[in-house]
Amino acid sequence: MADKVTIATVAAHANVSRQTVSNVLNTPHLVREETRERVREAIAALGYRANQAARLMRTGRSHLLAVRIEPTQDGINGSVLDRFLHGLTEAAAPAGYRILLYAAADDKAEITTYDDLLATYELDGFVLTSTHHGDVRTSWLAERGVPFVTFGRPWGAPDSHPWVDVDNAAGTDAATRHLLDAGHRRIGFIGWPEGSGVGDARRSGWAAAAGPESADLARATVDGVAEGEAAARDLLSISDPPTALVCASDSLAAGAYAVVPPGVAVTGFDDTAVARVLGLTSVAQPLAEAAARCVDLLAGVLDGGTTPRPVLLPPSLVIRHSA
Amino acid sequence: MADKVTIATVAAHANVSRQTVSNVLNTPHLVREETRERVREAIAALGYRANQAARLMRTGRSHLLAVRIEPTQDGINGSVLDRFLHGLTEAAAPAGYRILLYAAADDKAEITTYDDLLATYELDGFVLTSTHHGDVRTSWLAERGVPFVTFGRPWGAPDSHPWVDVDNAAGTDAATRHLLDAGHRRIGFIGWPEGSGVGDARRSGWAAAAGPESADLARATVDGVAEGEAAARDLLSISDPPTALVCASDSLAAGAYAVVPPGVAVTGFDDTAVARVLGLTSVAQPLAEAAARCVDLLAGVLDGGTTPRPVLLPPSLVIRHSA
Structure with missing residues (x-):
């Protein structure tokens, strides 16, 4: 130059x-x-x-924070992490940090990447997303004293590190109560197979609000539009079928909404572009705020060495014409 | 640690x-x-x-490449740049580079950020997106000898720097020919106001294939679902209205598709999640390949100091039930 x-x-x-x-x-x-x-x-x-x-x-400080970019999937639910990444980049700069991106096929590959990044770039810390039960990434970082924060709580290992999360159960609870207020009494749920922290939390919010009389109205499937369609058809084919369906994602809700008869309400989760275009009522996560709080927590750890309190943010229900 | x-x-x-x-x-x-x-x-x-x-x-080499992350807009068209970013991160690692992200509200803010990033991180180079006529960013970087590549050609300043682009005109040309093959003779176009390189190229592809008899069937509007709806209503209200609409984006196409009567075909651009969920025929950009070619070109400049040839990639038409 x-x-x-x-x-x-x-x-x-x-x-x-x-x-x-x-x-x-x-x-x-x-x-x-x-x-x-x-x-x-x-x-x-x-x-x-x-x-x-x-x-x-x-x-000894690079002022670089690293975050993984996940593989593009159906472009519906993955867009949530992209929006989180936008928020992270915007919140990091005023705090004096920049975001370094890495891709990794799975947790094991991600740990190999940590090792490489730490040796090469002297990163200040990591922002992890998509935490899950038995997460080997957080224990690897914790054992080495590498500063990090997670977007997603430490499932099964409460408060073992700083985290920010959105109250997933509160989201499906709000969607279910909205349907109860509209007069629905048979409210079904389409979610993911048991074992994922986020998925189980979303089911529990519906279960608590819908009550034990709805226990037979839950279906579990891998995420996807076609899968939501199939699960909705299944729930509608039983005797005394549900009049409303709470879905764990906008992908599932988009599939369900395409096949339900008029009058059957459907709600999604994540308030994606697909929900807006289809007119789906959906639970919105405060992603920009979650990202900003992640930067705050990590900056606090880096500057002060304090152990910050975890942050649980409330979601909000965006009401459109599907429910 | x-x-x-x-x-x-x-x-x-x-x-x-x-x-x-x-x-x-x-x-x-x-x-x-x-x-x-x-x-x-x-x-x-x-x-x-x-x-x-x-x-x-x-x-003197950091092996960091910087790229701007754009503000989240309607989550439809912006998802294209997110997918490009995924591709960039995945292509950079095997080539020995990492991606550093920055946000900037406009071109002027972006240039201020270049200055800051270059002084602080000794970046190897930049990947710019959303090039446009009179782009002050590319001239700033070029004047200072900072290596960079653009995703998007140098509109109005041919071959002044290495670039990768997708042939936008070929995309709308393919969509229009597909409609002609299906028997449509009155094919309208909904695009953006004149002056944007990408928008003008998308209109020119339609204009060439649809022929001069369709010249009165073009409408220009800012991007958005509601705007696509309004433009479609306007085109359908004329005497001898079009039987098919080629749209410059999936946002415009989603709006148009919501209001056209059965039998009127609609095509979008970018093959977003919204197009997949709505069943919109749409032009797909090879984003992962475009990202990989950007990394190739920039790595070539950094390693060899050669002036690489620009890369123009063909898009493809993804046919669904809207056309």
Whole structure:
């Protein structure tokens, strides 16, 4: 770059070696006063700004936070993590941090990547998403004392690290109560197979509000539009079928909504673009706020070494014409 | 971190200063042979890996590429850039690069961010998206000799820098020919106001295939579902209305598709999740390939200093039941 001032430029201007400039920046007491002055004058005259290398040598802090970008799936539910990533990038800059992205096929590959990133970039910390039961990633980082925060609580290991989460059960509870208020008494649920923290929480919110009389109205399936369609057909084919369906995702809800007869209400989860276009009532997560709180917590750990309190954010129900 | 090996660990183990370890890594000829050997033995014994600071001091290369993340808009068209970002992250790692994200409200803010990022992180280069006429970002970077590649051609300034683009005109041309093949003769177009490179290219593909007899069937509006709905209503209200509508985006197409009578065909652009859920025929951009080619071009510039040839990729038409 033509007009970029580097350590080499400063060194040439002050007629010293690059190493001497580095010493003035990092260990000034080792440099003779006359030389130190000459280098400082050159720095001031050239408008040199300490670069990342010098900053790292001096502070041991890169001001880089790393976050995984997940593989693109159906573009519906995955869009939630993309929106979280937007929020993270926007919240990090004012706090003095930048976001470094990495991809990883699974948890094991992600841990290999941690090792590589830590050795190469001197990252300050990680923001993890998609926490789950028996998460090996968090224990790996914790054992090594690497600062991190998770978007998603530590399922089965309460408060073992700083986390931000959205109250998933409160979301399906609100959707179910909305349907009860509208007069529905047979309210079904389409969710995911048991064992996922998020999925189980979303089912529990529906179960608590719908009551034990609805216990036979739950169906579990892998996520997807076609799967939501199939589960809805199944629930509608029973005797005394439900008049409303609470779904654990907008993908499932989009499938269900395509096959239910008029008058059968459907709610989704995540307030995606698909929900807006289809007119689906859906539970919205405060993703920008969740991202900002993740940055706050991690910055707190990095600056103060304190153990911050976990943050549980309430979702909100966005009502459209499907329910 | 408990077991992380740093320059300080190596220095303590070899009983030398941190500066001496740094010298062994960067300017070994300045260090006495006996000391050099002792430090190298400590490095080997501890399994120390040269970190980013040392790497920067040695090579002047950070292996970081920066890309802007755009504000979340309606979650339909913006998802294209999110998918591009996924592809970029996945393609960068095998090539030895990582992606650093930044947000910027507009081009001017983006340039301020370049300045800050270059001073702080010694970035190797930038991947720019959403190029447009009179793009001040590319001229700023070019004037300073900062390596970059754009996803989107240099509108109005051909071949002034390495770029990768998708042939937008070929996409709407394919959609229009598909409609002609199905027997449609009055084919309308809903696009954006004149002046955007991408929008003008998408209109030109339709115009060439639909022929001059369709010249009165184009409508221009800002992007959005409601706007697509309004433009479709307008086109359908004329005498001898179109029987098919080619739209410049899935947002516009989703709006149009919601209001056209049965038998009127609609095509979108970008093959988003919304198009899949609505069953919209849509033009798909090869985003993962575009991202990989961007990394290739930029890595070529960084490694060889060559001026790589621009890359224009063909889109494909994904046919569903809307057309």
